[in-house]
Amino acid sequence: MIKQIFGTLIVLIFCAFLSAQDFDLRKFSSPQKYGWKNFDERIKHRNQFLERQQLLQVYKYNKQEAPANMLISTIFPGWGHFATNNDTKGQILLGMQICLFGSSIYFFDQAFEYHQKYKKSTQIDEMNQYYNDSLTPYRYGQVFGGIFAIVWAYTIYDAKVVTDEYNSNLWKKIMKEYNKQKLKITPTGISYQF
Numbered sequence: 181m182i183k184q185i186f187g188t189l190i191v192l193i194f195c196a197f198l199s200a201q202d203f204d205l206r207k208f209s210s211p212q213k214y215g216w217k218n219f220d221e222r223i224k225h226r227n228q229f230l231e232r233q234q235l236l237q238v239y240k241y242n243k244q245e246a247p248a249n250m251l252i253s254t255i256f257p258g259w260g261h262f263a264t265n266n267d268t269k270g271q272i273l274l275g276m277q278i279c280l281f282g283s284s285i286y287f288f289d290q291a292f293e294y295h296q297k298y299k300k301s302t303q304i305d306e307m308n309q310y311y312n313d314s315l316t317p318y319r320y321g322q323v324f325g326g327i328f329a330i331v332w333a334y335t336i337y338d339a340k341v342v343t344d345e346y347n348s349n350l351w352k353k354i355m356k357e358y359n360k361q362k363l364k365i366t367p368t369g370i371s372y373q374f
Contacts (some may be wrong), residue, residue, distance in 0.1 A: 244343045266346070273331065
């Protein structure tokens with residue numbers, strides 16, 4: 181019984197919405213609504229629309245996905261830049277990260293070496309000396325590790341920025357190449373521009 185009442189209520193609400201709408205077929209199908217003065221302009225715009233749809237397919241095939249490039253840059257620093265043909269920036273960021281990571285590892289290794297000597301020492305003066313000697317490289321290792329993390333985060337962020345720029349420039353390039361074509365084959369025939 182409740183299902184029948186609920187179903188009837190839904191049908192009544194749906195009918196109320198249908199009767200409230202006033203649909204004018206002439207207004208809907210009027211080409212002047214879109215700024216077309218005659219049927220030929222409508223055909224011309226339709227053909228341009230179809231051509232742009234084809235160009236959009238080319239764009240979709242060639243565009244880069246920002247989340248994918250960000251993920252790639254997370255795992256392999258600079259790769260998102262290489263994928264978008266931004267090689268110089270990718271090389272610089274990759275080089276910086278390799279240098280910073282290597283420096284951080286080097287200083288942590290030095291600190292670890294001094295710390296091992298500190299643990300093996302038996303005299304208080306040696307202990308103090310080795311402990312103090314381990315602090316400086318440890319701090320340098322932390323600094324270089326922190327800078328590495330900042331550059332790494334920037335590389336991921338910048339991979340999104342350069343991907344968006346690449347996609348924007350890709351569309352402009354496709355449109356420029358399309359407009360340069362002198363001979364065009366369209367659904368309505370062949371056209372040649374002088």
